[in-house]
Amino acid sequence: MRVSLKWLADYVDVTLSPEELAHKLTMAGMESAAIENIGGDWDSELITVGNVLDVQPHPDADRLVLATVDHGGTEPQTVVCGAPNVEAGQRIAFARAGAKLIDGRSGERAVLKPAKIRGVESAGMVCSGKELGLSSDHEGILVLAADAPVGTALSTYLGDAVLDLDLTPNRPDWMSMLGIAREVAALTGATVREPQHTYDDQADENVPAVVAVEIADPDLCSRYVATVVEGVTLGPSPQWLQERVTAGGMRPINNVVDITNYVMMELGQPLHAFDFSAVQDAKIVVRRAREGEKLTTLDGEERTLTKDMLVIADAKKPVALAGVMGGADSEITEQTTTILLESATFHPGCIRRTAAALRSRTEASARFEKGLSPELAVIAAQRATKLLVELAGGRALHGYVDSYPAPAEEVRIDLTRRRLEQVLGIDLPTSKVRAALTSLGFSVRWSPPELYEVRVPYWRTDVRISDDLAEEVARVIGYDQIPTTNLSGALPSVAAQPLRNLRESLRDACAAAGMQEVITYSLTTQELLARVLPEDEMAARPPLKVAHTVSSEYEYLRPTLWASVLRTAAANLRRHDGELALFEAARVYLPPPRERLEAGELPDEREHVVGVVTGQREDRWGRASDEAVDFFDAKGYVDAALAAVGLTPALSQAERFALLPGRTGAVSVDGRDVGVIGQVHPAVAAQFDIDQDVYVFELVVDELLEVAAGDRVYESDFRYPPVVQDLALVVDRDLPADQVRSAIEQHKLVRAARIFDVYEGEGIADGKKSLALSVTYQAPDRTLTLEEVAKAQDSLLKRLAKEFSAELRA
Amino acid sequence: MRGPMADQQTGTEVDIEAIAATARAGLAAADDEAALESWRVAQLGRKGVLTSVLRQLAGLPIEERRRIGAEANALKTELEAALESRRLSLAGERLAATVAGGQVDVTLPGRTKRVGRLHPITQTLREMTDIFVSMGFAVTEGPEVETDYYNFGALLIAPDHPARDMQDTLYIDYQRDGAYPFMLRTHTSPNQVRFMEQHQPPIRVVVPGRCYRNEATDPTHEWMITQIELLAVDEGISLADLKGTLFEFAKRMFGQERKVRFRCDYFPYVEPGVDMSIDCFLCGGEGCRMCHNEGWIEIMGAGMVHPQILTNMGYDAERVTGFAAGIGAERVCLLRNGIEDIRSFYQNDLRFLEQF
Numbered sequence A: 001m002r003v004s005l006k007w008l009a010d011y012v013d014v015t016l017s018p019e020e021l022a023h024k025l026t027m028a029g030m031e032s033a034a035i036e037n038i039g040g041d042w043d044s045e046l047i048t049v050g051n052v053l054d055v056q057p058h059p060d061a062d063r064l065v066l067a068t069v070d071h072g073g074t075e076p077q078t079v080v081c082g083a084p085n086v087e088a089g090q091r092i093a094f095a096r097a098g099a100k101l102i103d104g105r106s107g108e109r110a111v112l113k114p115a116k117i118r119g120v121e122s123a124g125m126v127c128s129g130k131e132l133g134l135s136s137d138h139e140g141i142l143v144l145a146a147d148a149p150v151g152t153a154l155s156t157y158l159g160d161a162v163l164d165l166d167l168t169p170n171r172p173d174w175m176s177m178l179g180i181a182r183e184v185a186a187l188t189g190a191t192v193r194e195p196q197h198t199y200d201d202q203a204d205e206n207v208p209a210v211v212a213v214e215i216a217d218p219d220l221c222s223r224y225v226a227t228v229v230e231g232v233t234l235g236p237s238p239q240w241l242q243e244r245v246t247a248g249g250m251r252p253i254n255n256v257v258d259i260t261n262y263v264m265m266e267l268g269q270p271l272h273a274f275d276f277s278a279v280q281d282a283k284i285v286v287r288r289a290r291e292g293e294k295l296t297t298l299d300g301e302e303r304t305l306t307k308d309m310l311v312i313a314d315a316k317k318p319v320a321l322a323g324v325m326g327g328a329d330s331e332i333t334e335q336t337t338t339i340l341l342e343s344a345t346f347h348p349g350c351i352r353r354t355a356a357a358l359r360s361r362t363e364a365s366a367r368f369e370k371g372l373s374p375e376l377a378v379i380a381a382q383r384a385t386k387l388l389v390e391l392a393g394g395r396a397l398h399g400y401v402d403s404y405p406a407p408a409e410e411v412r413i414d415l416t417r418r419r420l421e422q423v424l425g426i427d428l429p430t431s432k433v434r435a436a437l438t439s440l441g442f443s444v445r446w447s448p449p450e451l452y453e454v455r456v457p458y459w460r461t462d463v464r465i466s467d468d469l470a471e472e473v474a475r476v477i478g479y480d481q482i483p484t485t486n487l488s489g490a491l492p493s494v495a496a497q498p499l500r501n502l503r504e505s506l507r508d509a510c511a512a513a514g515m516q517e518v519i520t521y522s523l524t525t526q527e528l529l530a531r532v533l534p535e536d537e538m539a540a541r542p543p544l545k546v547a548h549t550v551s552s553e554y555e556y557l558r559p560t561l562w563a564s565v566l567r568t569a570a571a572n573l574r575r576h577d578g579e580l581a582l583f584e585a586a587r588v589y590l591p592p593p594r595e596r597l598e599a600g601e602l603p604d605e606r607e608h609v610v611g612v613v614t615g616q617r618e619d620r621w622g623r624a625s626d627e628a629v630d631f632f633d634a635k636g637y638v639d640a641a642l643a644a645v646g647l648t649p650a651l652s653q654a655e656r657f658a659l660l661p662g663r664t665g666a667v668s669v670d671g672r673d674v675g676v677i678g679q680v681h682p683a684v685a686a687q688f689d690i691d692q693d694v695y696v697f698e699l700v701v702d703e704l705l706e707v708a709a710g711d712r713v714y715e716s717d718f719r720y721p722p723v724v725q726d727l728a729l730v731v732d733r734d735l736p737a738d739q740v741r742s743a744i745e746q747h748k749l750v751r752a753a754r755i756f757d758v759y760e761g762e763g764i765a766d767g768k769k770s771l772a773l774s775v776t777y778q779a780p781d782r783t784l785t786l787e788e789v790a791k792a793q794d795s796l797l798k799r800l801a802k803e804f805s806a807e808l809r810a
Numbered sequence B: 001m002r003g004p005m006a007d008q009q010t011g012t013e014v015d016i017e018a019i020a021a022t023a024r025a026g027l028a029a030a031d032d033e034a035a036l037e038s039w040r041v042a043q044l045g046r047k048g049v050l051t052s053v054l055r056q057l058a059g060l061p062i063e064e065r066r067r068i069g070a071e072a073n074a075l076k077t078e079l080e081a082a083l084e085s086r087r088l089s090l091a092g093e094r095l096a097a098t099v100a101g102g103q104v105d106v107t108l109p110g111r112t113k114r115v116g117r118l119h120p121i122t123q124t125l126r127e128m129t130d131i132f133v134s135m136g137f138a139v140t141e142g143p144e145v146e147t148d149y150y151n152f153g154a155l156l157i158a159p160d161h162p163a164r165d166m167q168d169t170l171y172i173d174y175q176r177d178g179a180y181p182f183m184l185r186t187h188t189s190p191n192q193v194r195f196m197e198q199h200q201p202p203i204r205v206v207v208p209g210r211c212y213r214n215e216a217t218d219p220t221h222e223w224m225i226t227q228i229e230l231l232a233v234d235e236g237i238s239l240a241d242l243k244g245t246l247f248e249f250a251k252r253m254f255g256q257e258r259k260v261r262f263r264c265d266y267f268p269y270v271e272p273g274v275d276m277s278i279d280c281f282l283c284g285g286e287g288c289r290m291c292h293n294e295g296w297i298e299i300m301g302a303g304m305v306h307p308q309i310l311t312n313m314g315y316d317a318e319r320v321t322g323f324a325a326g327i328g329a330e331r332v333c334l335l336r337n338g339i340e341d342i343r344s345f346y347q348n349d350l351r352f353l354e355q356f
């Protein structure tokens, strides 16, 4: 909200500089985002209010005139002026030579110099709005109010500082000059001057006699106040009112509209003026709209209403959309003589929903939706009526209609000294507490030793409980006055977070193995997902979609990380050579079946770790070699990651959508499926614009948790020396090597078996391969003799021959 | 070899001097480990010269046997020592040769080992989490897809609450009774409620995780953000404790020299509400573009947990109080590392990521 300090001065004396005030307000919860200084750079000596004494044609130029101006100095000055609107008798802004102004044409700041214009000496200037930095208007000069005091520094007369405040939604009262003034008064120790709202009701008739108000839906309208003013003459507002309306960020329209806007900005209560003659049967009905009912609003749009919306209707039809916008038919026009002024309290939620549904958030709806006090309705009605009488030549009818079915009671809060200390952590002196609350308009009765009996002023609709008052006290004395202490209570017991711990360990291990972590968006497109997920799976469990997203690129909650990580790899490949190894550890979102979703079940969020490996291995210098990474580079990362958490994966040939058959392995640990490694199918890779071999792996952390190693038990049986022997076996080419290896490891004297070579070709029969294994024999209780080892190997070979037709390589 | 020859010439004079001379010359000529070894085998080995001399003694008169035996043993001792010394001096020569001719250029690049890095947001999040953990907070996590109840209702943000404007929400496109019951959580605060439902005070937890806002992005706004939520509930917890905890966090996270400011702010689920700012990194409080000329940068929203929430959790809100706070990792990382555009984080350009 824009707050003109000049306007604010109507209600409170501000002795602080705009910067100091902005700081105080910020600290108290009204964040001041910016200060606009109007006229801060106007030289008070050189730029003054002037009076145009005389205007004569320029002797040598048709479009120029000579204006003689009294600027408060010893002698009037005659200057050349090119503006079409300069007239004798005007009050204008006059700048003398030496003043800094903005050049009307270039927009640059420049010092005004005496000049000869078409032969006439000119040592000053009648300024335009643009030259003063007030507006972009350079067509004509700025004309001031007729009562502007001649000779006064323009900076005094017209200068202003405007604070741009970011207000929090709990304070509808701050959406008014008076509300800000109350705050300023409380924070600076000043006193608030409430605007006058009493007026002479010259007309004989009583308002209730000429208009009937019925609140048909009191749940949506708690109070409806109306006054009637007759004999109104529509016309422009006086200068001061126009200035206020402009300062508040609105456009002056006419005196009636300006008054309602002015009072709204001043007091925070939106008002609406109806042409009374357009209100059928002089009857106002506040009711829910009928489904499909139509209303053409002030902006000329025909609105189709729903039964959730509240309308102001006359005897026949809606005449306004309550709290949002008036109707075109009852709009104030030149012909209007009698005004029905509405000041009402509507249900915040209803106004909010209506404004949202019709996409017309207005200054009025923004205030109503925060919840206004019903007390304000009467005060605002009277204030506006007073101004209509004074500024629009009207006669107010006597009294007002007040439909207030369930009057609210004043809010009282018993605040204990103990609670205040409990919340704030400091036992404040009673005098300070009372002063703080009183300064904000609360009335406080201290009843020793414990109790503050607090009555909440009507405008503080946000204060309902003791802790609200605690904040008020802290705000006024300043949060910096609250002490700074450390938590002291007992430490709660801590529940283990095994899933998180495992995920973080895997994250560390992937990075330690040489992979770069990426973090990609949780939302993606259906098209991207379809590249890596089979159609039937997408159809059976369609990924969850978000409504009203800002971008169609981020629309579907991903049930897989593959697409995101592959896309990230592709984007980086363009400017990367050597090996590219990326991983992400994040959640995927598996939608529950429809009926479970309907029962309120949330998606299954599972923790995945997905890696993408591609590119060329690097040489001794870290440069890309000719050798492309392969399946085993990807597997190496998986091995490393799992080894770090004490797990050993077993792989088996598998087939998986988007992966190349024959180069895909399912990863399991202790027989449990925990993930997959594979080469991305070239056709799929191509969809990501990757035209080289690319490998992906996926580990499901939730599954790994099921097999995760507990505490590792130290084995101390290294006392007896191991015997290491190499073994070369010829087996069928298609036999998975690890089956041979794990069969060897099952022998009770074998501590470990490692594959260290695979060979096919010369010397090996077609369809066969040679496996080289290094076998470590060791017994926990004795040193093995060479004879024992030889015997063990014999029995191993027999078993391998039987099970796999394995033969010892010659 | 002289061994077999000596056998045939039993009774001949044994010339120790000659043997010694030959052996010494042989040792001097041996200039590598292999030559030394074969010299040792020839001279001192089981079938070596000295051994055969000693074997020949059997046939000699006792006087002779004693004399030659003593001489041969003395020679053996001498040669063994000479061998050791020759070995050492050869090793010395070798090292000297290596040092002289084979020195490495230490300025060449190291043999590349691939270096993986954690994403800067992971690093930042961990650093923040660790600080709170060291203050006795436990870590817990919660779902990212939330119900209206946990994300809003339980936090006192009713359906028509104007605070809903503060957080543009990404709803799951599924409607029930004209409303969207599910959404991507807009903050980590729902976990306050989830945790309190399951636990009794005292409570001290932090909840890190992704949050989502339905808003257009620009250099300072991102629709996916990573937050840490902080919650402490116990008897005797006050605004002063909140200040102390956040103050300590700010000093550790941003440096001891940073100034910290607490001011009033509003969040529906806390009362009183707090905003914590630190003095601007760039201008040190003078005012610049980064801090919008304010000199201060907002870091954290916080406050005392609204007593209504505590009551709703079944706690005695007159007895226990609590505080909550939330902080975004992106913003912190952005500020600390002088990153100009928040969107850099999730673009994942390696040229960016590799700098952390």
Ligand SMILES: [Zn+2]
Residues within 6 Å of the ligand: B280, B281, B282, B283, B284, B285, B286, B287, B288, B289, B290, B291, B292, B293, B294, B295, B296
């Ligand atoms: Zn700054």
